[in-house]
Amino acid sequence: MALDQYKEEEEEDGMSFLDHLEQLRWHLLRSISAILVFMVLAFLSKSFIFGVVILGPSKVDFITYQTLCRISEALSLPALCIQELPFIIQSRQMTGQFSMHITSSLVVGLIAAFPYVFWEVWRFIAPGLYDKERNAARGAVFFVSLLFFMGAAFGYYILAPLSINFLSNYQLDPSIANEFDITSYISTLSMLVLASAVMFQLPVVIYFLSRAGLVTSGMLKTYRRHAIVGILVLSALITPPDVISQLLIAMPILVLYEIGIFIAKRLERQKREDEEELRKKYND
Template sequence: MAKKNTDEMSFLDHLEDLRWHLIRITLSVLICATVAFIFSKAIFKYIILAPKHTDFPTYEWLCKASQLIGVNDATFCAAEFPFIIQSRTMAGQFSADIWTSIFAGFILAFPYVIYQFWSFISPGMHAKERKHSKGFIITTSFLFFVGVLFGYYIVTPLSINFLANYSVSPEISNEFDLSSYISIVRSSSLASGFVFELPIIIYFLTKVGLVTPQIMKKYRKFALVIVLIISAIITPPDLASQVIVAIPILILYQVSIYISKVVVRNQNKKQKAHV
């Protein structure tokens, strides 16, 4: 296949190219979703419904941690959670199976999705920048998967633990709908996955001149407020959970400042070399 020459491509050619990239992305997600659907029973048993049980690793860690610091909190050391999951519609379980497979397919296909995204934008870059394509795909995928794992093992159990034990009256029992429960697991994992892409976003924003290290340092206090807001959105409204989620985001923000410095330094070197 001939290499694309962006200088000779019209606007319609770019749209046609984008269309084929989107088709490949859709097919990759559907293929991975089909595989996930085949193994859906195992996915639900060992992944989706695992945080519902108190023997989930995170609860065991929190239980041991609370005992070490002398906090006799039965919340993390309970024998079981005071809630049940139910499906109240005819197609409830089937719909949950289909949508869970689609989202699992997206997570599995994420490296290929990023590869297609890079393939679309890379022809407009310099040759040296295109050489870093493998590093970009690996780094972006790594950050996404780390974020998904963080959301699944930290944000999800904290959310389930808080909401399952929250009660306005002992006369009201918690009987959560299946779609509501899956929404907590899905949104916590995917939201964390995308939040962990902050360094990549800052890299591109710095490349186009919209962000500089000086700006990020100057508005660090405002960034802290935004981080706390994001933490409050993707976690239950208790302070401990928000702090736990805010810490890695603040670390990522500091890493992003360093990345922005490197990008600006490299750009300055190139400008001096051309003078």
């Protein structure tokens, strides 16, 4: 019944339900095509994408480790300088290296094409919004993409290398050597980068929920302690089992949560000002 009503409403607007499905199909095809293009480019750039980008955090000359060494020299804290990563990466399956080449290329393609993919999603959603809603969400593609890349950069340059350093140096007994499979290494790196990129979308989520009236700044403040516990639990689920990695991803998310409270406050103040302006016009 609801589906029939939806079809009738869409037909009154000049576009049928099937037309919307056709439009969605083309948006999806263009998005997938963009991902595939970047995936192919990454696949062909094996020496750089795999040798430099993917394996970068596994080498002591990685920029994060070098920066920590410079900080350790300036602060006279030699413990900060990472001079050795005592592990090797190997492939135990015949198709391991080829399958991981494809997987890593897909992840790189997804990250590189994200702004275009989100733009295609936004193009499909935007026509169904009111003019006021579209104006309120102006710049959504830019800010969502910016936060996505900031999160991916945080995961790649901060979270991943420190997690890899911790896990590579962790030993139950000196007789046990750390020999990581290429599948495990790439899966862990991809999970950390993508999870950070998604988690950095928290201010955007709070913005739209606040615009919809589903959350308020007061509600966010009231449940701040619950949010802290939830963030810590979520951080434990998406990071390797070490406290350092969990805290590293939890701290920026807590900062983003506070930014979300500030955004909700501004929206509430703007809403009050708009209501006051409308009240004055009505009284005049």
